[in-house]
Amino acid sequence: xxxxxxxxxxxxxxxxxDAAQLRELCEEVRSYMVECCASNPGHLASSLGAVELTVxxxxxxxxxxxxxxxxxxxxxxxxxxxxxxxxxxxxxRMAGGISGFPSIAESPYDAFGxxxxxxxxxxxxxxxxxxxxxxxxxxxxxxxxxxxLTGGLAFEGMNNAGDSESDLLIILxxxxxxxxxxxxxLHKHLLRLTTHPAYNRIKNKVWDSLGDKxxxxxxxxxxxxxxxxxxxxxxxxxFESLGFRYFGxxxxxxxxxxxxxxxxxxxxxxxxxxxxxxxxxxxxAPAEADPTVWHAPxxxxxxxxxxxxxxxxxxxxxxxxxxxxxxxxxADDRVVGITPAMxxxxxxxxxxxxxxSRFFDVGIExxxxxxxxxxxxxxxxxxxxxxxxxxxQRAYDQIIHDVALQGLPVVLCFDRGGLxxxxxxxxxxxxxxxxxxxxxGTVIAAPRNELELKSMxxxxxxxxxxxxxxxxxxxxxxxxxxxxxxxxxxxPGVSECLREGTGIAVLAIGPCANRAAEAADAFKEEYGWSxxxxxxxxxxxxxxxxxxxxxxxxxxxxVEDGCVKGGLFGAVAxxxxxxxxxxxxxxxxxxxxxxxxxRQAAQRAACGIDMEGILAKVKFLAEKxxxxxxx
Numbered sequence: 070x071x072x073x074x075x076x077x078x079x080x081x082x083x084x085x086x087d088a089a090q091l092r093e094l095c096e097e098v099r100s101y102m103v104e105c106c107a108s109n110p111g112h113l114a115s116s117l118g119a120v121e122l123t124v125x126x127x128x129x130x131x132x133x134x135x136x137x138x139x140x141x142x143x144x145x146x147x148x149x150x151x152x153x154x155x156x157x158x159x160x161x162r163m164a165g166g167i168s169g170f171p172s173i174a175e176s177p178y179d180a181f182g183x184x185x186x187x188x189x190x191x192x193x194x195x196x197x198x199x200x201x202x203x204x205x206x207x208x209x210x211x212x213x214x215x216x217x218l219t220g221g222l223a224f225e226g227m228n229n230a231g232d233s234e235s236d237l238l239i240i241l242x243x244x245x246x247x248x249x250x251x252x253x254x255l256h257k258h259l260l261r262l263t264t265h266p267a268y269n270r271i272k273n274k275v276w277d278s279l280g281d282k283x284x285x286x287x288x289x290x291x292x293x294x295x296x297x298x299x300x301x302x303x304x305x306x307x308f309e310s311l312g313f314r315y316f317g318x319x320x321x322x323x324x325x326x327x328x329x330x331x332x333x334x335x336x337x338x339x340x341x342x343x344x345x346x347x348x349x350x351x352x353x354a355p356a357e358a359d360p361t362v363w364h365a366p367x368x369x370x371x372x373x374x375x376x377x378x379x380x381x382x383x384x385x386x387x388x389x390x391x392x393x394x395x396x397x398x399x400a401d402d403r404v405v406g407i408t409p410a411m412x413x414x415x416x417x418x419x420x421x422x423x424x425x426s427r428f429f430d431v432g433i434e435x436x437x438x439x440x441x442x443x444x445x446x447x448x449x450x451x452x453x454x455x456x457x458x459x460x461x462q463r464a465y466d467q468i469i470h471d472v473a474l475q476g477l478p479v480v481l482c483f484d485r486g487g488l489x490x491x492x493x494x495x496x497x498x499x500x501x502x503x504x505x506x507x508x509x510g511t512v513i514a515a516p517r518n519e520l521e522l523k524s525m526x527x528x529x530x531x532x533x534x535x536x537x538x539x540x541x542x543x544x545x546x547x548x549x550x551x552x553x554x555x556x557x558x559x560x561p562g563v564s565e566c567l568r569e570g571t572g573i574a575v576l577a578i579g580p581c582a583n584r585a586a587e588a589a590d591a592f593k594e595e596y597g598w599s600x601x602x603x604x605x606x607x608x609x610x611x612x613x614x615x616x617x618x619x620x621x622x623x624x625x626x627x628v629e630d631g632c633v634k635g636g637l638f639g640a641v642a643x644x645x646x647x648x649x650x651x652x653x654x655x656x657x658x659x660x661x662x663x664x665x666x667x668r669q670a671a672q673r674a675a676c677g678i679d680m681e682g683i684l685a686k687v688k689f690l691a692e693k694x695x696x697x698x699x700x
Contacts, residue, residue: 073090084128112143117351123148124147125324125328126212133152136207136209140186143214171183185463187213189211197236213240219434228311231312240342244348314341319343389416389546395420398423398427406452408430412428435461442472443471446479461501462501469508472535481536486630488630511536511537512607513609517547517580518546520551521559528559561610564606576625577683578630579629588684619652624655624690629678636658658678
């Protein structure tokens with residue numbers, strides 16, 4: 070039973086709480102979070118660790134007038150629960166329910182929509198500058214984790230913010246246990262000194278009296294030289310050198326210390342950083358013991374912590390990738406793996422265990438991951454760089470300039486291609502095929518099952534030019550045998566006919582080809598004849614022989630788990646137009662809008678790319694066109 074939480078409908082309801090009440094509220098929030106996530110999964114461990122920071126910010130600051138900006142959003146569950154969405158939290162990530170991430174459209178307390186990492190500082194700086202220029206009241210707080218701080222965008226934002234006069238507070242949520250020893254008497258003394266109101270009143274008066282920025286910077290350098298030896302071990306040198314005033318570290322899971330410190334920092338001016346040490350998974354023993362697994366644990370028993378496995382009829386694509394990569398690495402010493410902090414999610418943790426010297430986790434740095442891979446390729450290695458499709462968008466320039474322009478043989482494996490389910494619009498791999506199809510010299514492959522993924526990885530490893538992109542979906546494969554089957558070279562630009570037919574030709578890519586074949590079989594049972602079905606396999610180079618073969622059909626249908634504008638539909642329609650062919654092309658895929666959170670199966674059905682949707686499209690076209698029915 071939640072004695073306090075049940076009465077909380079906004080932060081205003083707990084701003085008068087004393088320390089004991091705040092501690093109780095934090096525990097109730099954690100219990101409620103665990104209860105809800107046990108049956109309706111989400112990102113748990115990160116949010117458990119950030120409860121006190123969230124409660125502290127909302128108590129001390131006047132949100133939503135004061136802007137509270139999250140990074141990624143994995144740690145925002147307490148925020149949602151405390152800002153009028155307590156009951157709606159049970160519907161998070163469900164169709165018609167609230168998002169799993171902060172969203173401007175959802176609540177005025179969600180100052181900025183997030184989902185990808187390292188954006189908070191840049192966005193918060195923009196808000197702080199807007200408030201300053203408009204002469205409005207309001208403070209801006211950005212909460213960023215130590216993981217997200219590895220992203221280049223975070224450093225770009227800090228570089229700009231530190232050279233500004235914006236009243237911006239960055240809270241660094243640091244759950245890296247390697248610096249626990251740095252919390253001690255010296256830091257507590259330093260914190261008491263640097264947050265004391267009298268100290269800061271004097272410092273602000275001196276700062277204001279100096280006038281121009283050049284003189285202020287000179288004074289700051291002098292203060293830094295005296296202070297740096299005290300804060301060096303805490304990591305403060307980095308922030309101080311960028312122009313921030315650094316405070317901490319403090320215990321970010323001690324609500325009393327959090328509130329006391331935030332109250333002292335609230336009215337300070339200029340860019341400043343509060344370094345907070347927290348425990349990922351705090352307050353729930355299984356999550357504290359294994360925060361990686363409990364980042365997104367799926368369903369579980371809240372009493373015992375026993376995870377409840379979902380149905381799995383086949384191997385996951387990420388596991389196929391991981392095992393095949395290890396096979397390739399065993400056979401060739403030049404094969405290496407690179408991931409921007411997604412080793413377990415993409416399956417590359419297998420290579421990390423078997424071949425640690427040839428595994429590189431570069432942190433949340435997609436741009437660096439690609440150019441680093443290009444450097445490896447330029448020196449004779451065979452890099453497999455695995456990035457979630459949605460995150461690969463950040464490295465678009467590097468893929469063009471550093472890989473494609475130089476023709477370097479980098480294998481880019483895009484996990485989570487297509488619709489991803491409950492994470493929603495921020496995580497769908499919607500745009501990869503359309504985005505990269507325009508890059509000269511690029512190969513884009515999409516396997517329809519586990520065996521094709523294995524074969525395409527072997528094909529890519531032997532390719533002497535790049536980039537070679539392989540994109541595949543989140544979740545399980547088709548259940549085909551792949552471990553005991555020797556991989557075959559799948560020549561780029563060669564498709565496969567899965568069903569001979571007449572009248573209508575269905576051109577599908579990736580696992581959509583399986584659903585198209587099923588739809589053709591169902592259509593034949595009802596009508597006595599079958600449309601043709603082709604597994605395109607390679608979006609680029611596309612099989613022009615196959616395209617010429619389907620010119621004689623009355624209607625072409627393209628099916629893809631990606632945006633139809635610019636993807637397979639774009640490629641086929643462009644070819645027909647360029648070559649003067651009059652055959653009509655009808656698309657099935659993701660429409661020209663962002664798709665919300667729901668189950669993958671429901672999202673695919675909504676886009677018409679499941680078996681029933683493809684069958685309905687073929688029926689509609691057949692019944693609309695008398696010539697087709699006569700076939």
